[in-house]
Amino acid sequence: MQDFLTWLAPVWRPHPGQLRFLLAQAKTRVLACGRRWGKTDACAVQVLSGFDSASEGRTLLVAPTIEQAGFLFRRLRRLIEQLISLDLWGLRFEADPKIKESKMELNVGPHSVVARSAHSGNHLRGDEASHIIVDEAAYVKADIVHEVLAPMMATFDGTLTMISTPNGHNHFYEAFQEGLQNTDEFWSLQAPSSDNPQVRAAFLERQRKLLSPSAFATEYEAQFVQREGYVFDRRAVQESILAEPNAEIPGPTIIGIDWARYEDYSALVVIRGFQRQASVLEIDRKHRVEWSQQIEWVKAILARHPGARIICDTTGVGDGITAWLRQQLAGVSIRPCVITSESKPRLIDGLVRAFEARALQIPQYEALIKELESFQATRSPSGHVQMAAKSGHDDLVLALAMAVSDLPQANRMILATNPR
Ligand SMILES: Nc1ncnc2c1ncn2[C@@H]1O[C@H](COP(=O)(O)OP(=O)(O)O)[C@@H](O)[C@H]1O
Numbered sequence: 564m565q566d567f568l569t570w571l572a573p574v575w576r577p578h579p580g581q582l583r584f585l586l587a588q589a590k591t592r593v594l595a596c597g598r599r600w601g602k603t604d605a606c607a608v609q610v611l612s613g614f615d616s617a618s619e620g621r622t623l624l625v626a627p628t629i630e631q632a633g634f635l636f637r638r639l640r641r642l643i644e645q646l647i648s649l650d651l652w653g654l655r656f657e658a659d660p661k662i663k664e665s666k667m668e669l670n671v672g673p674h675s676v677v678a679r680s681a682h683s684g685n686h687l688r689g690d691e692a693s694h695i696i697v698d699e700a701a702y703v704k705a706d707i708v709h710e711v712l713a714p715m716m717a718t719f720d721g722t723l724t725m726i727s728t729p730n731g732h733n734h735f736y737e738a739f740q741e742g743l744q745n746t747d748e749f750w751s752l753q754a755p756s757s758d759n760p761q762v763r764a765a766f767l768e769r770q771r772k773l774l775s776p777s778a779f780a781t782e783y784e785a786q787f788v789q790r791e792g793y794v795f796d797r798r799a800v801q802e803s804i805l806a807e808p809n810a811e812i813p814g815p816t817i818i819g820i821d822w823a824r825y826e827d828y829s830a831l832v833v834i835r836g837f838q839r840q841a842s843v844l845e846i847d848r849k850h851r852v853e854w855s856q857q858i859e860w861v862k863a864i865l866a867r868h869p870g871a872r873i874i875c876d877t878t879g880v881g882d883g884i885t886a887w888l889r890q891q892l893a894g895v896s897i898r899p900c901v902i903t904s905e906s907k908p909r910l911i912d913g914l915v916r917a918f919e920a921r922a923l924q925i926p927q928y929e930a931l932i933k934e935l936e937s938f939q940a941t942r943s944p945s946g947h948v949q950m951a952a953k954s955g956h957d958d959l960v961l962a963l964a965m966a967v968s969d970l971p972q973a974n975r976m977i978l979a980t981n982p983r
C-alpha cells in the first residue's frame with residue numbers, strides 16, 4: 564500500500580484517518596465519519612489500489628440511490644483520468660481502463676467495477692462481487708445488507724466496506740460495534756468531519772448554528788445519536804426541502820393556522836396540491852401580537868392566495884379567535900380542528916407519512932426544519948403517547964400537519980373526465 568500511495572501522491576494523498584482505513588486488512592471495514600470527512604474519496608482510492616492484484620476481481624459500488632452510487636463511480640473515474648493525463652497510469656498498470664459511463668461499469672485488466680442502487684434488492688440479486696462498497700450504508704435498508712449483500716460476500720469470500728454518517732442504532736451501528744471488538748474479521752473507525760484538512764472550521768461553525776444539536780452531532784461528529792422517539796425521519800425531511808416552492812403545482816390552496824397560546828407563536832402554513840403531491844408555498848409566524856393584528860395578518864396572506872380555504876386550531880383560545888375570523892372573512896371556508904391528546908398523534912402521523920412518501924415539498928425555513936427534527940413522541944408510564952418538539956415549539960409542525968390533513972386525495976374531476 565505504501566508503494567501504491569507514493570505512486571498516487573501527485574494526484575491524491577490521504578489524511579491520517581484515511582491512511583488508517585487504507586491500511587486496514589479486515590474482511591469487513593466500517594467507516595462511521597462525518598460529512599465531508601473524505602469517505603467517498605478514500606473508497607475510490609481503495610478500489611484503485613485493488614487493481615494492483617493480478618487475480619480477477621469484481622467490485623460492486625452500492626448506495627441508497629443510483630445517483631449516490633454514481634457519485635463514487637465518477638470519483639474513481641476522475642482519479643483514473645488524472646493519472647492518465649499525468650502519464651502516471653502506465654507506470655503501474657499494463658491494461659488501459661475501459662469505461663462504460665452509461666452502464667456505470669469500468670474494467671481494468673481482470674478487474675471490473677459496477678455501480679448499483681440498493682433501493683431494491685432485485686437490482687442486486689445475481690450480481691457477483693469479490694468486494695462490495697456501500698456508500699451511505701446507514702441509509703441502506705437492513706434487510707438488503709443482511710439478505711443480499713452479506714450472502715454475496717460469503718459466497719465469493721469477499722470483502723465488505725461500509726461507509727456512512729451514522730443513523731441511530733441500526734444495522735450500520737451494529738456492524739460498527741463489531742469492529743470495536745478488535746477481531747481480524749471486522750475493523751471500524753469513527754471520526755469527525757474536522758479530520759479532513761479541507762473542511763474549514765468556519766464552515767463547521769455555520770453548520771452547528773444551522774442544525775439542531777443532535778443533527779450536528781450525527782452529521783459532523785459522527786455520533787450514533789439515538790433517534791428513537793423522534794417522529795420525523797430526518798433524511799425524509801431533508802429530501803423534501805426545495806430551494807424554491809413549486810407554485811405551479813395543481814390543486815386547492817389550504818392555509819393551516821395554529822393560534823398562539825401563552826408564550827407560543829401563532830404559526831401559519833400555506834400549502835397547495837393533493838395528498839400524493841403537495842408543495843408548501845408560504846410559512847410565517849407571529850410572536851405575541853394582538854388578536855386584531857393576527858386577523859389582519861391572515862387577511863393579508865389570504866389576499867395573496869385568493870380562493871384558499873383555512874383549517875385552524877379551535878382548541879382553547881383558538882375557539883374565540885376562529886369565531887372572530889369567521890365574522891371578518893365572510894365567504895371563506897374555515898374548518899375547525901380540535902387538537903387533543905387523541906387527535907394529535909393521528910394528525911402528526913399523516914404528516915410523517917407524507918414526508919416518508921416524499922409527497923411534500925417544503926422551503927428551506929429553518930424554524931420549521933428545527934421543529935421537525937426535534938419533534939419527539941414519548942410514552943408515559945400509563946402508556947399515553949405525548950408528542951412535542953424537544954426544543955419547545957411545535958406550532959409550525961401543527962400548522963403544517965393541519966394543512967396536510969385537509970389535502971384532498973386526488974383530483975376527481977380530472978380522473979372523471981380523463982378518457983383513459
Ligand atoms: N485526501 C484528500 N485530499 C484532498 N481532498 C480530499 C481528500 N479527501 C477528501 N477530499 C475532498 O474533500 C471533500 C469531501 O470528501 P468526500 O470524499 O466527498 O467526503 P464524504 O464522502 O466523507 O462526505 C471532497 O471535495 C474531496 O475531494
Ligand SMILES: [Mg+2]
Nearest residue numbers: 602603604698
Ligand atoms: Mg460521500
